[in-house]
Amino acid sequence: MLDILFRDEHLIAINKPHGLLVHRSPIAMDAEEFALQLLRDQIGQKVYPAHRIDRKTGGILLFALGKETEVAMQQQFMQNLVHKKYLAVLRGHTPDKEDIDYPLRKENGTLQEAFTSYRTLARTEIELSSGQHSSSRYSLVEAQPATGRMHQLRKHFKHIFHPIIGDRPHGCNKQNKFFKETWNMTIMLLHASELSFDHPVTKQAVVIQAPLQDEFTRILNILGLNRQEGAAGL
Secondary structure, three states: OOEEEEOOOOOEEEEEEEEOOOOOOOOOOOOOEEEHHHHHHHHHOOOOOOOOOOOOEEEEEEOOOHHHHHHHHHHHHHHHHOOOEEEEEOOOOOOOOEEEEOEEEOOOOOOOOOEEEEEEEEEEEEEOOOOOOOOOEEEEEEEEOOOOOOOHHHHHHHHHOEEEEEOOOOHHHHHHHHHHHOOOOOOEEEEEEEEEOOOOOOOEEEEEEEEOOHHHHHHHHHOOOHHHOOOOOO
């Protein structure tokens, strides 16, 4: 059963598991389960994706329960009127806060402006060798993308040399192998933790929050990131 975070007669939001596709896609023919079909079957009602999050990203996924609401919410996302927060574990010790203003290239080669702000919630250093270093450093950050480009957070954190742990295309292969071999971790440590927006029908302010999933929490426990100042309540 999918974890339903919010529901009214117009919208429904779930805490999407890491590794679950939003819907069928020709680029992932290996997948047999999809959030759209699972939620439809669970509530016995047709649902319409209001936005997308990566297959490997866990957290809030919003659906509309009618076509008009779907269009209205998609317009809010395209106009950057939906405020998004993500939690991520990055390689290295990040600054207390930073803005990343770095345009990203579309598949057709066109550059699009892209802006992300983040703040560091906690840092850790563990006495385990990784590559040429005698210890390994990591940071837990809260990121707020002001634009919604494809793989924006993944590309932006790669750009500042603090890639997301578990990110295969844009991350650090040595770190990803280290986490898999040492702790049998197969997810990407990126979680969509909060969405806030004005309801397209009622016009009321809506804030949806998603708790971390078990595997993400397990890794935070191992690293000690959830026990450090700034990470309370995760």
